[in-house]
Amino acid sequence: MTALVCTEPGAFDYKEMAPPALTPGHAIVQIKRIGICGTDLHAFEGTQPYFSYPRILGHELAGDLIEADGAEGFVPGEAITIIPYFNCGTCIACRNGKPNCCTQINVFGVHSDGGMAEYVSVPSYSLLKSNGLSYDELALVEPLAIGAHGVRRANIAAGEFVLVIGAGPIGLGTMEFARIAGATVIALDINDQRLQFCGEKLGIEHTINAASDNVIQRLKAITNNDMPTVVIDATGNRQAINNALQYLAHGGRFVLIGLQKEEISFSHPEFHKRESTLMSSRNATRKDFETVMAAMKSGLVNPANYITHRAKFSEVKEVFQSWLIPATGVIKAMVEMG
Structure with a gap:
């Protein structure tokens, strides 16, 4: 072979x-x-x-x-x-x-x-x-399960503002399952084409370009000055991870799906005063795979996108x-x- x-x-x-x-x-x-x-x-x-x-x-x-x-x-x-x-x-x-x-x-x-x-x-x-899914759909289950697992780790409740950093395939899947969980999803990236995809294909209402927008100002406007209660990194970019704490609401959860090789660092006082929760999200479980397949079957997720x-x-x-x-x-x- x-x-x-x-x-x-x-x-x-x-x-x-x-x-x-x-x-x-x-x-x-x-x-x-x-x-x-x-x-x-x-x-x-x-x-x-x-x-x-x-x-x-x-x-x-x-x-x-x-x-x-x-x-x-x-x-x-x-x-x-x-x-x-x-x-x-x-x-x-x-x-x-x-x-x-x-x-x-x-x-x-x-x-x-x-x-x-x-x-x-x-x-x-x-x-x-x-379960009746096509080959194309079956090959998409695993990357979408990564996002579904991160959303489950974050324990997102309906009505929360969730910021997903990174509009690559993992980030897009994360946005989908945060939306399915009832969150108001905000997409952050530096690629206008990817952000346009978020709006047109996934129905993400709020998109921010980190390279050209004032991110904190935009987040305050979207969240009525509260800031997102969940921030999920799907970039695996050290600078993006280190900068993201400033986007988190007090009492919020910061979830790292993305992975990179170096140490991460941020201000301990900024982390502490928020009583922040920091967690990683690695791979996915059978439950997450089943969640994704059910979402595909029911039309909540369109793999063709x-x-x-x-x-x-x-x-x-x-x-x-x-x-x-x-x-x-x-x-x-x-x-x-x-």
Whole structure:
């Protein structure tokens, strides 16, 4: 079979290798779609934490089940997606229902080789039935689940003002689920094209360009001087994270979905006087995946909004670099296998 390997930052190679064999507790999946996410782009750039080379990228996947051991209720030939965070099942996080931050977590396509291949082997417990969703929709479940998990971490109540910083795919999904939770959502980015997308495609009423607007003044006007009670960072940008505390209401929650390599810092007095809550949001759980799939099925989320670019698997090496360029206008690139 053919796989696309990121051999080092900035370099891909197509390589022929033996297809995976069935092993106990695992399933063989024929890949049909691969969504390209920020993790893949950052890995290609060489800026992704927890990463080593060479690596087969890809964890936003849809495919057909070929065969499986220990996958009760699944049948060969059915369409599936996967939860790509493989956990140990025994550590304190797993025992407390948080397999998404397992102490020994193995994220498919990050810690181990992922889905940019014709066939993959994954743990049978990671399989999710399609529930009638298309391959495109199934490949979008994982990135939307990241946002759904962050919103659930924030415990958003109806009527709250929620500021989401970063209008990339993760941020957009976060906005969707904050809106579904009943919040008044404010989008903050430096890209007017992305902000326009928020308004036109997602129905986000309030958008702010951090490069050209007075952010604090705009936030005060929108929130009647209260400021947002929830601020969620989906940029993974150190400067954006460090600056965001000033946007938070007193008594508010600051949630970090985005990830970067360096230390973060902000004024302790500013943090303390707000009695702020700071939390990270890592990956997602099965509950979040099910929430996303239900939202797709009910029409609360329109997956077609997200896919702006497509490529055949054989074209990825050639076009991948262009997806890093903001002027390309990529929201979600979808790779088609076969």
